[in-house]
Amino acid sequence: MDEKFAIATLKFKFRARQWVQLPPFSGSTWRGALGQALRRIVCVHSLQATCKSCILRSTCWYAKLYEPVIAPQCAFLGKQAEAPHPLIPQPWPLGGTLKSGQEAGLDLVLIGEAIAAVDILVQATQRMLNHGIGRDRGELDLLDWELQTPKLNPWRPETLPTQIHLHITTPLRLRIEGRILRPEKITMRTFGTTLLRRLSLFTCCHSTASLNADFKSLTNAAEQIQIKKRDLHWVHWARYSSRQQRHIDMDGVVGELIIDLKVASVWWPYLWLGQWLHVGKGASMGMGRYYLHKDLFAPTVTLSLTSQ
Structure with a gap:
């Protein structure tokens, strides 16, 4: 890319x-x-x-x-x-x-x-x-x-591995019809299209380039991504908004997905880039952070959380 x-x-x-x-x-x-x-x-x-x-x-x-x-x-x-x-x-x-x-x-x-x-x-x-x-x-x-500047190039992914370990370290908040998806509802189609929309907005608002991506083809390919292992958990927490003078729910999903891009390798550059951009609601606050490479590892939380 x-x-x-x-x-x-x-x-x-x-x-x-x-x-x-x-x-x-x-x-x-x-x-x-x-x-x-x-x-x-x-x-x-x-x-x-x-x-x-x-x-x-x-x-x-x-x-x-x-x-x-x-x-x-x-x-x-x-x-x-x-x-x-x-x-x-x-x-x-x-x-x-x-x-x-x-x-x-x-x-x-x-x-x-x-x-x-x-x-x-x-x-x-x-x-x-x-x-x-x-x-x-x-x-x-x-x-x-x-x-x-990033030690790993966001625009030049490493060689596609046989299996990809996608580690979600801060609550992932993918929303459909006004509701945040629970762990069992997370699909690579929803994850991928949400990421693609975020990348489109960054490209449109913060550059003079255009994305020139085949959205329909990518969406169809995302449905073919195989999830080999799903180890996701729902995390309850809320942040305090000084502007609104109240606590706001920030519940979301953390954990790990092991995925196979064998028949959807077109997605590899987009998933690689997303490690820097985050994905989902609240991304600008650090939510939806994930990593695929150990050098982008995010340190673990130092406080116990209520999850299920």
């Missing part, structure tokens, strides 16, 4: 000054705290104002990263299409309690133009740490940061 947009990772490394309490999947917490810090740095209006009516929206990094606008040329994707956020959090560990002196980190996957926001994101991260993170505003020190 030809490269449609640039992908880079801004990697931060921290050390906890004290105990820091984070939710089991902390992507939304890091993303929210970083967004608040970023907005306080760049916004020239009252924080009560909305980006929608701001005349500086097209040049504002907060608006570009947190409230992107669907591009006019993406109308073919439907009225419900929303611009994907070009910043995807990948914290390590995934969540739980950090002890005093423990090291942790936050990787931000940056898409397209967002890569140019490195300097302001470093400033916002330092401000976020000074304010504290998590339920009790736990404090951390910034030890190091680095902008990296």
